[in-house]
Amino acid sequence: MRTTIFTFILCLTLSFVNAQESILGFTSESAIKQQELEATFESKLNASNLDEWMQLLAAEPHWVGTEYGEKNAKWIQKQFKSWGYDAKIETYHVLFPYPKIRLLELTGPTSYKAKLTAVPVEGDKYTAQGDALLPSYNAFSTDGDVEAELVFVNYGIPKDYEELDKLGIDVKGKIVIAKYQGSWRGIKPKLAAENGAIGCIIYSDPADDGYGRGDVYPKGAYKNKTGVQRGSVMDMPTYPGDVLTPGYGATKDAKRLDRKDAPTITKIPVLPISYEDAQPLLAALDGAVAPQSWRGGLPITYHIGPGPAKVHLKLEFDWQLRPAHNVIATMKGTEFPDQWVMRGNHHDAWVHGANDPVSGMVALMEEARAVGELAKKGNKPKRTLVYCAWDAEEPGLIGSTEWVEDHKKEIQQKVVAYINTDGNGRGFFGAGGSHSLQAMVGEVAGTVTDPQRGVSIKERRNAADMVNGGTGEFGLSALGSGSDYTPFIQHAGIASLNIGFGGENGGGEYHTIYDTYPHYKRFKDPEFAYGIALANTAGRITLRLANADVLPFEFQQWHTTVSGYLDEIMKETNKMRKDVEKHNTMVEKNMFELAADPKKPFLKPEKKDMVPYLDFTPLQNEMASLKTTIAGLSKIDVSQLSKTQRNALNSKLMLSEQALTSEQGLPRRSWYKHQIYAPGFYTGYGVKTLPSVREAVEQKDWKEAQEQIGVLTGTLKRFNAHIQKMSEVK
Numbered sequence: 021m022r023t024t025i026f027t028f029i030l031c032l033t034l035s036f037v038n039a040q041e042s043i044l045g046f047t048s049e050s051a052i053k054q055q056e057l058e059a060t061f062e063s064k065l066n067a068s069n070l071d072e073w074m075q076l077l078a079a080e081p082h083w084v085g086t087e088y089g090e091k092n093a094k095w096i097q098k099q100f101k102s103w104g105y106d107a108k109i110e111t112y113h114v115l116f117p118y119p120k121i122r123l124l125e126l127t128g129p130t131s132y133k134a135k136l137t138a139v140p141v142e143g144d145k146y147t148a149q150g151d152a153l154l155p156s157y158n159a160f161s162t163d164g165d166v167e168a169e170l171v172f173v174n175y176g177i178p179k180d181y182e183e184l185d186k187l188g189i190d191v192k193g194k195i196v197i198a199k200y201q202g203s204w205r206g207i208k209p210k211l212a213a214e215n216g217a218i219g220c221i222i223y224s225d226p227a228d229d230g231y232g233r234g235d236v237y238p239k240g241a242y243k244n245k246t247g248v249q250r251g252s253v254m255d256m257p258t259y260p261g262d263v264l265t266p267g268y269g270a271t272k273d274a275k276r277l278d279r280k281d282a283p284t285i286t287k288i289p290v291l292p293i294s295y296e297d298a299q300p301l302l303a304a305l306d307g308a309v310a311p312q313s314w315r316g317g318l319p320i321t322y323h324i325g326p327g328p329a330k331v332h333l334k335l336e337f338d339w340q341l342r343p344a345h346n347v348i349a350t351m352k353g354t355e356f357p358d359q360w361v362m363r364g365n366h367h368d369a370w371v372h373g374a375n376d377p378v379s380g381m382v383a384l385m386e387e388a389r390a391v392g393e394l395a396k397k398g399n400k401p402k403r404t405l406v407y408c409a410w411d412a413e414e415p416g417l418i419g420s421t422e423w424v425e426d427h428k429k430e431i432q433q434k435v436v437a438y439i440n441t442d443g444n445g446r447g448f449f450g451a452g453g454s455h456s457l458q459a460m461v462g463e464v465a466g467t468v469t470d471p472q473r474g475v476s477i478k479e480r481r482n483a484a485d486m487v488n489g490g491t492g493e494f495g496l497s498a499l500g501s502g503s504d505y506t507p508f509i510q511h512a513g514i515a516s517l518n519i520g521f522g523g524e525n526g527g528g529e530y531h532t533i534y535d536t537y538p539h540y541k542r543f544k545d546p547e548f549a550y551g552i553a554l555a556n557t558a559g560r561i562t563l564r565l566a567n568a569d570v571l572p573f574e575f576q577q578w579h580t581t582v583s584g585y586l587d588e589i590m591k592e593t594n595k596m597r598k599d600v601e602k603h604n605t606m607v608e609k610n611m612f613e614l615a616a617d618p619k620k621p622f623l624k625p626e627k628k629d630m631v632p633y634l635d636f637t638p639l640q641n642e643m644a645s646l647k648t649t650i651a652g653l654s655k656i657d658v659s660q661l662s663k664t665q666r667n668a669l670n671s672k673l674m675l676s677e678q679a680l681t682s683e684q685g686l687p688r689r690s691w692y693k694h695q696i697y698a699p700g701f702y703t704g705y706g707v708k709t710l711p712s713v714r715e716a717v718e719q720k721d722w723k724e725a726q727e728q729i730g731v732l733t734g735t736l737k738r739f740n741a742h743i744q745k746m747s748e749v750k
């Protein structure tokens with residue numbers, strides 16, 4: 021973008037004048053001031069605050085609607101006020117089911133009643149809280165009472181059902197048991213129901229996060245035999261947030277859907293269980309032996325079934341509206357009060373949530389406290405800062421989604437960017453987000469020191485990337501879903517980031533009763549060194565966005581990345597064509613039958629429809645044109661612009677991400693407006709880039725794929741025109 025050249029010029033000048041480096045979006049004068057400000061900011065960060073606040077926020081279970089959750093929200097509000105913010109609580113009234121009846125039993129050929137309870141750790145006050153701990157369940161499972169033969173479906177993802185098809189096994193009318201992982205959990209009951217199953221059980225296999233990975237809690241960090249992962253199974257790829265108020269805020273008097281009409285509640289009952297409870301069920305299965313890659317870490321032979329194991333699953337929930345308390349803390353900008361830089365982390369947890377979300381929450385608070393100190397000493401931000409502590413993230417990003425839906429118009433006029441954090445650990449810097457922010461985040465990552473290795477977090481991360489077969493170049497991953505950035509980027513079209521540290525803090529405590537302060541202190545980030553690194557990184561990003569002369573968006577890296585996505589889809593389509601040709605030849609020549617064991621069941625595969633040639637040229641041409649327009653914008657020398665011209669440029673830059681959305685949204689899920697990134701319809705959290713075209717190709721809907729190539733080209737044309745207008749600001 022304009023600042024690339026600008027930065028280059030600055031680098032040249034500054035290298036002779038001053039050791040300081042240039043910063044994207046800052047003139048040389050303000051870059052020096054900003055670097056001093058960031059150094060002072062860093063010097064004010066204090067790890068003992070994070071430790072102290074985690075003990076307080078994670079002392080009791082605090083899921084949405086609990087007294088302790090409300091107490092936490094009020095306490096967070098009080099802290100923000102004491103640091104000089106205007107802090108308020110905005111409450112929404114959201115549907116949140118609480119488990120009333122949870123029954124799972126093996127009724128044949130042997131019997132077993134699932135315990136559905138994790139055992140407390142001896143001498144540990146957190147896990148000994150008995151009834152105060154939220155029983156393990158999947159929120160937004162429908163009520164149900166079903167009994168049927170059991171089928172093991174591996175992770176319960178699309179390719180597992182393809183494998184079952186090949187083996188001639190149908191799950192219609194059955195209850196499926198799937199392993200956690202491999203996809204976002206909500207995909208498992210969704211696909212099971214689409215394939216005709218009447219119930220779904222999800223369990224944590226010890227190979228994935230139990231003794232197959234390391235010592236189990238309390239000896240080690242991994243999941244013991246009784247641990248159960250809670251979690252939402254709401255159909256978030258359709259829309260997240262309150263299930264009864266899609267697209268608008270769940271205010272007290274909002275019009276609500278009837279619960280039976282809510283499309284994002286599961287169609288079949290679903291329950292998560294431990295591997296202690298799963299083992300007798302799996303051991304009672306017979307039929308085909310599971311393929312090698314499906315087998316887990318239990319000391320049994322994994323069979324698929326169906327049956328003879330028969331299970332009875334009965335679930336009933338207390339469906340009530342509960343208050344979700346978002347804390348919104350604002351510090352008004354001195355020069356541009358109507359341009360907001362937003363920063364958020366959720367405060368609700370499934371149980372105590374020391375790691376998820378409190379480790380991220382306390383880093384956000386320490387950052388906000390230090391920023392408040394700077395402001396008190398006269399260093400107020402030029403743009404308005406809005407710090408948010410979201411409620412009800414765990415059941416389905418509900419607090420943030422309702423807030424965004426409720427304030428959508430104002431958000432789209434005022435928000436420059438949203439920076440999200442969530443649980444934080446030890447290790448490598450991870451960052452996903454809008455690629456127009458990639459250059460800026462890369463610069464910031466070069467200024468933050470890794471607490472263990474003493475190099476920059478960027479250098480350490482790039483080293484790990486290269487060692488693991490990557491390019492070793494810094495980049496942002498694309499955002500799908502899984503935390504509170506979703507409503508901002510996917511629905512409102514706000515440039516967003518999601519950042520954190522991890523990779524060296526493995527464990528099995530996620531969403532269990534063991535995600536507590538003692539677990540965190542022993543296995544995650546004992547000294548809160550990475551909590552400080554997170555506060556430092558997110559704080560610098562926030563302060564740069566708040567004080568930049570010209571907002572630090574950069575589009576050349578954006579273009580390289582998005583062109584890469586288009587190439588992937590074109591290559592994938594060609595590969596699919598070759599695969600179908602090969603498959604059909606093998607069918608014609610009877611090869612599948614010849615390769616199969618005649619003593620095992622065999623279903624002869626059918627020939628597949630040929631993959632047609634799609635016309636990608638409209639997209640290719642638009643991307644080529646964009647490259648030229650972006651190059652034009654990059655030629656602007658910002659130091660030559662007047663203040664009025666800079667302001668004019670800023671007012672367009674902050675709307676650039678919105679130019680990548682389309683009002684009609686994605687096919688069959690109009691809540692998702694962004695045309696570059698979306699969570700996959702069948703992957704859940706996992707991202708699909710250029711989703712309307714990519715998913716149509718993956719679903720082999722060639723007509724829709726060609727149509728969506730046209731729609732996406734239209735969006736890119738509008739984006740191109742927007743960039744063109746910016747480059748005319750001279």
Ligand SMILES: [Zn+2]
Nearest residue numbers: 376377442443
């Ligand atoms: Zn979280």
